[in-house]
Amino acid sequence: MPLEIVTIPCLSDNYAYLAHDKATGDTALIDIPEAGPILDELERRGWTLTHILITHHHLDHVQGIDAVRAAYPVKVIGAAADAHRLPPLDILVAEGDSVQIGGETGRVIDVPGHTVGHIAFHFPDSHVAFTADSLMALGCGRVFEGTFDQMWDSLQKLAALPPETLICSGHEYTAANARFAKTIEPDNAALISRSDRIDDARAKGRPTVPSLLSVELQTNPFLRADQPGVQKGVGMEGAPANEVFAEVRRRKDAF
Numbered sequence: 705m706p707l708e709i710v711t712i713p714c715l716s717d718n719y720a721y722l723a724h725d726k727a728t729g730d731t732a733l734i735d736i737p738e739a740g741p742i743l744d745e746l747e748r749r750g751w752t753l754t755h756i757l758i759t760h761h762h763l764d765h766v767q768g769i770d771a772v773r774a775a776y777p778v779k780v781i782g783a784a785a786d787a788h789r790l791p792p793l794d795i796l797v798a799e800g801d802s803v804q805i806g807g808e809t810g811r812v813i814d815v816p817g818h819t820v821g822h823i824a825f826h827f828p829d830s831h832v833a834f835t836a837d838s839l840m841a842l843g844c845g846r847v848f849e850g851t852f853d854q855m856w857d858s859l860q861k862l863a864a865l866p867p868e869t870l871i872c873s874g875h876e877y878t879a880a881n882a883r884f885a886k887t888i889e890p891d892n893a894a895l896i897s898r899s900d901r902i903d904d905a906r907a908k909g910r911p912t913v914p915s916l917l918s919v920e921l922q923t924n925p926f927l928r929a930d931q932p933g934v935q936k937g938v939g940m941e942g943a944p945a946n947e948v949f950a951e952v953r954r955r956k957d958a959f
């Protein structure tokens with residue numbers, strides 16, 4: 705049975721996720737922007753938290769951990785590379801390591817760029833990946849610590865997951881991302897209709913995440929730096945994809 709995924713809005717525009725294995729009762733929390741809404745959701749569902757998976761060290765992804773850890777006997781899992789600046793970890797992981805949630809085995813993917821120690825978690829049997837501030841809905845995280853090439857390589861790893869993978873990302877930035885994406889690919893019909901659906905969802909107060917990887921591949925300009933439409937959009941027809949990606953990212957930073 706696939707993991708049951710719950711999206712929890714936190715702070716002004718962050719998301720945390722629960723991944724629950726019905727058979728064993730194991731429940732993982734991915735990122736902890738604040739404790740309140742997470743503890744409320746666990747209580748409402750009667751779930752006992754067993755694991756916390758941390759994607760990266762930024763405060764808006766970890767700062768609720770003390771209160772959550774005080775409430776449940778959890779194992780905290782995070783990047784070995786960033787152990788010195790993450791909350792205390794019980795299990796240190798790196799690229800290719802596995803993470804067990806009930807009967808489901810997840811795989812750790814190193815996705816440096818936003819931070820050098822950023823990791824993602826892919827659960828292939830449930831077709832879900834927790835990508836936080838690496839691959840985001842219609843966007844990608846700002847490149848704070850790594851290089852544009854690192855971020856492009858990280859996005860390529862995520863783009864190679866099965867297209868039916870549900871991408872659980874860390875922020876509600878999608879409407880602004882859509883406005884930017886349309887400046888790059890104004891003729892992308894899939895992007896235009898997705899943008900309309902995003903506006904509709906936001907008008908109703910609904911999250912625009914998670915999103916399907918197949919939809920990201922059709923619409924997300926940061927995944928499409930190898931596509932003629934995006935190359936044309938930045939005036940770099942035929943240029944190497946990593947250079948096109950860097951230009952798209954630079955434009956977004958200035959948008």
Ligand code: ZN
Binds near residue numbers: 760762765818837
């Ligand atoms: Zn971050």
Ligand code: FE
Binds near residue numbers: 875
């Ligand atoms: Fe963030």
